[in-house]
Amino acid sequence: MSEPIEIQITEFKRACREVGLRLTHQRLAIYREVALATDHPTAEALYQRLHDTFPMMSLDTIYRTLATFVHHGFIKKVDTIESLARFEVTHKQHHHLICSRCQEIMDFQWTTIDDAPLPIETASWGRIDNKNVVVYGVCKKCLS
Amino acid sequence: MSEPIEIQITEFKRACREVGLRLTHQRLAIYREVALATDHPTAEALYQRLHDTFPMMSLDTIYRTLATFVHHGFIKKVDTIESLARFEVTHKQHHHLICSRCQEIMDFQWTTIDDAPLPIETASWGRIDNKNVVVYGVCKKCLS
DNA sequence: GTGCGTGCAAACGGTTTGCATGCTT
DNA sequence: AAGCATGCAAACCGTTTGCACGCAC
Numbered sequence: 001m002s003e004p005i006e007i008q009i010t011e012f013k014r015a016c017r018e019v020g021l022r023l024t025h026q027r028l029a030i031y032r033e034v035a036l037a038t039d040h041p042t043a044e045a046l047y048q049r050l051h052d053t054f055p056m057m058s059l060d061t062i063y064r065t066l067a068t069f070v071h072h073g074f075i076k077k078v079d080t081i082e083s084l085a086r087f088e089v090t091h092k093q094h095h096h097l098i099c100s101r102c103q104e105i106m107d108f109q110w111t112t113i114d115d116a117p118l119p120i121e122t123a124s125w126g127r128i129d130n131k132n133v134v135v136y137g138v139c140k141k142c143l144s
Numbered sequence: 145m146s147e148p149i150e151i152q153i154t155e156f157k158r159a160c161r162e163v164g165l166r167l168t169h170q171r172l173a174i175y176r177e178v179a180l181a182t183d184h185p186t187a188e189a190l191y192q193r194l195h196d197t198f199p200m201m202s203l204d205t206i207y208r209t210l211a212t213f214v215h216h217g218f219i220k221k222v223d224t225i226e227s228l229a230r231f232e233v234t235h236k237q238h239h240h241l242i243c244s245r246c247q248e249i250m251d252f253q254w255t256t257i258d259d260a261p262l263p264i265e266t267a268s269w270g271r272i273d274n275k276n277v278v279v280y281g282v283c284k285k286c287l288s
Numbered sequence: 289g290t291g292c293g294t295g296c297a298a299a300c301g302g303t304t305t306g307c308a309t310g311c312t313t
Numbered sequence: 314a315a316g317c318a319t320g321c322a323a324a325c326c327g328t329t330t331g332c333a334c335g336c337a338c
Contacts, residue, residue, distance in 0.1 A: 060320070063304075081223055085227065126281050126282050137270050203327095289338105294334085299330075300328080305323085308319105312318085313317095
């Protein structure tokens with residue numbers, strides 16, 4: 001799916017230096033956790049996971065760090081109808097399957113759409129940056 | 145874009161009767177407001193608009209009513225990265241352009257995507273209900 | 289008349305913020 | 314040594330909930 005974690009971490013460190021962000025243990029740990037996660041975790045979920053190896057890390061730091069990462073484009077917030085914010089590392093173009101029942105989110109590729117031009121009417125709206133497909137349904141686990 | 149408001153209202157009344165929802169002034173006013181809105185309003189925004197003609201309507205009622213409407217499929221929550229919930233009446237298949245700067249949301253049609261089959265891998269995920277494209281960019285107003 | 293829907297007010301929960309301390313640079 | 318980042322605790326704000334009254338049926 002994506003690059004090995006070590007390479008991502010190295011790239012992350014470089015990016016931090018580039019934009020002048022201090023490389024703290026917390027930031028490294030949080031980035032690593034988001035990069036390893038495949039489930040688009042919430043701030044709270046990350047807090048719980050990090051608490052084992054990092055008992056002193058506070059929830060505020062997670063929120064602040066996630067906001068910083070989003071601001072610099074290292075990670076992205078995920079589009080959902082939930083009020084809970086979910087995050088993922090910024091990697092290659094992909095789309096989301098969301099289960100209406102358990103809210104689980106899965107990534108999938110759809111290059112047909114990535115390459116398809118938007119309808120011409122959208123051109124007059126402004127500048128287009130990116131497009132993502134959100135698919136709703138019910139996952140196999142919830143169906144059975 | 146969509147049907148005349150009177151027809152929508154009539155259909156709404158019928159639907160309420162069908163599912164056994166009492167037809168209160170509040171529900172009618174809220175439905176009408178969402179149906180007339182083109183800007184995917186928040187609960188708060190609806191509250192402000194309704195306050196002129198309906199000074200006694202409370203914000204809680206708006207929240208409760210919106211939840212009821214969503215539950216019955218009369219309206220939909222909109223996918224965004226905001227923590228604010230936004231709503232729109234359920235009408236024909238469409239997609240969203242979102243301005244990263246002012247958060248304004250605009251509808252657009254893209255039948256190419258509506259008709260395109262999802263990649264086969266998604267079939268093993270579960271049951272697919274619907275798919276929507278979310279496009280991010282910066283609208284003309286914010287660009288100038 | 290019955291009981292669902294509403295208004296009021298208080299609670300809730302995720303997220304943000306001010307301030308003093310600590311750690312990266 | 315300088316000042317950004319963190320931890321703590323309190324504030325914030327959108328949303329939900331309990332309760333008693335009122336209105337649609």
